[in-house]
Amino acid sequence: MAILVVGGAGYIGSHTVYALVERGEDVVIVDNLQTGFPQLIHPNARFYEGDLRDKAFLESVFEKEPIEGVIHFAANSLVGVSMKEPLEYFDNNVYGTLVLLETMKKFNVKHIVFSSTAATYGEPKRIPIEESDATEPTNPYGETKLTMEKMMKWCDQAYGMKYVALRYFNACGAHPNGKIGELHDPETHLIPLILQVPLNKRPHICVFGNDYPTKDGTCIRDYIHVCDLADAHIRALEYLKAHNQSETINLGNGEGYSVLEIIEAAKKATGQPIEVKIEPRRPGDPAKLVANTQKVRDVLGWTPRYTDVEEIIRTAWNFYTRQV
Numbered sequence: 542m543a544i545l546v547v548g549g550a551g552y553i554g555s556h557t558v559y560a561l562v563e564r565g566e567d568v569v570i571v572d573n574l575q576t577g578f579p580q581l582i583h584p585n586a587r588f589y590e591g592d593l594r595d596k597a598f599l600e601s602v603f604e605k606e607p608i609e610g611v612i613h614f615a616a617n618s619l620v621g622v623s624m625k626e627p628l629e630y631f632d633n634n635v636y637g638t639l640v641l642l643e644t645m646k647k648f649n650v651k652h653i654v655f656s657s658t659a660a661t662y663g664e665p666k667r668i669p670i671e672e673s674d675a676t677e678p679t680n681p682y683g684e685t686k687l688t689m690e691k692m693m694k695w696c697d698q699a700y701g702m703k704y705v706a707l708r709y710f711n712a713c714g715a716h717p718n719g720k721i722g723e724l725h726d727p728e729t730h731l732i733p734l735i736l737q738v739p740l741n742k743r744p745h746i747c748v749f750g751n752d753y754p755t756k757d758g759t760c761i762r763d764y765i766h767v768c769d770l771a772d773a774h775i776r777a778l779e780y781l782k783a784h785n786q787s788e789t790i791n792l793g794n795g796e797g798y799s800v801l802e803i804i805e806a807a808k809k810a811t812g813q814p815i816e817v818k819i820e821p822r823r824p825g826d827p828a829k830l831v832a833n834t835q836k837v838r839d840v841l842g843w844t845p846r847y848t849d850v851e852e853i854i855r856t857a858w859n860f861y862t863r864q865v
């Protein structure tokens with residue numbers, strides 16, 4: 542039997558594929574490469590290039606492959622773009638998920654693990670955030686992910702399809718093998734942008750606002766290593782097999798770091814100076830996002846392997862310094 546990884550040529554998807562293959566799983570990837578990279582595709586996975594929204598294509602994959610479970614990463618995920626082009630986000634994220642769920646129903650595949658996000662909460666009412674807290678997304682991206690969660694809830698009720706929705710906080714770092722890591726074009730995430738300074742790809746890192754109500758005035762986030770994320774997906778699939786029960790679970794380290802703290806850690810991890818420029822706030826950034834991680838520990842038995850941000854950044858640095 543095989544695991545289908547939709548979006549397996551992307552950043553988090555590729556790390557999950559590596560973890561699955563390392564465990565001896567048979568892995569099938571579907572990806573249209575819109576933001577994925579051929580070099581992130583594991584050579585032992587069977588790769589089908591195509592779009593999730595292409596029903597005939599997706600059905601042909603389910604016909605050929607003995608798929609028993611799905612991990613779904615494919616989405617548009619830039620908050621700023623989603624504000625300007627919400628319909629593109631509903632089309633790819635919601636309609637793409639609709640086609641996937643219809644195909645799973647047709648081929649009687651009952652288990653799906655999928656990428657949700659802390660953006661489903663919007664501006665949090667309290668820190669750390671618990672899964673039962675209000676979900677009021679402040680942008681179309683978060684709204685599409687919340688809609689995907691709701692689609693799965695009703696598919697469970699109607700068809701007995703079971704899901705684990707993993708609400709990630711800030712994914713970061715790279716596989717310690719140095720072969721795969723975070724590649725986005727354009728890159729918008731803090732850690733890769735910071736590392737572009739010592740890589741001589743940008744003169745300084747812009748800090749978006751130092752007037753937030755936090756300890757040093759910069760935003761606080763919960764950074765989780767991509768291999769720890771990958772591990773949680775595999776545990777979620779095992780949980781579905783063992784318990785056949787749907788869950789929505791936060792996935793973070795449970796520790797908050799400010800933007801300036803991350804820059805300091807990057808200086809230590811790289812041994813290089815990093816010039817900082819303070820800029821105005823980026824619209825839509827909440828001051829503080831930190832996960833309550835009790836549920837992922839209790840339900841999936843997951844604990845993070847990487848808890849030290851300097852070590853996390855070193856794995857990313859190791860990857861970037863090996864790229865030509």
Ligand SMILES: NC(=O)c1ccc[n+]([C@@H]2O[C@H](COP(=O)([O-])OP(=O)(O)OC[C@H]3O[C@@H](n4cnc5c(N)ncnc54)[C@H](O)[C@@H]3O)[C@@H](O)[C@H]2O)c1
Pocket residue numbers: 547548549550551552553554571572573574575576577578591592593594613614615616617618633637656657658659709710711712713724725
């Ligand atoms: N990176 C983060 O910090 C973060 C945080 C929270 C949630 N997420 C979610 O995790 C998932 C993976 O994020 P990532 O950073 O690895 O993104 P990514 O862009 O690197 O990976 C997404 C992959 O899906 C593919 N894809 C997109 N639309 C597709 C379609 N219609 N058909 C086939 N393939 C398609 C892309 O080509 C890409 O390979 C996304 O759903 C994202 O919303 C990411």
Ligand SMILES: O=c1ccn([C@@H]2O[C@H](COP(=O)(O)OP(=O)(O)O[C@H]3O[C@H](CO)[C@H](O)[C@H](O)[C@H]3O)[C@@H](O)[C@H]2O)c(=O)[nH]1
Pocket residue numbers: 618620658659660709710711712729730731732734746747748749750760761762800823826830
């Ligand atoms: O050049 C930069 C880039 C980012 N930041 C700051 O660094 C923090 C982290 O920003 P990222 O863009 O790396 O990540 P976000 O917290 O904005 O977003 C991440 O987490 C969200 C959930 O909260 C979504 O899931 C989203 O997809 C995911 O990228 C923010 O305070 C941001 O303002 C800077 O100061 N300078």
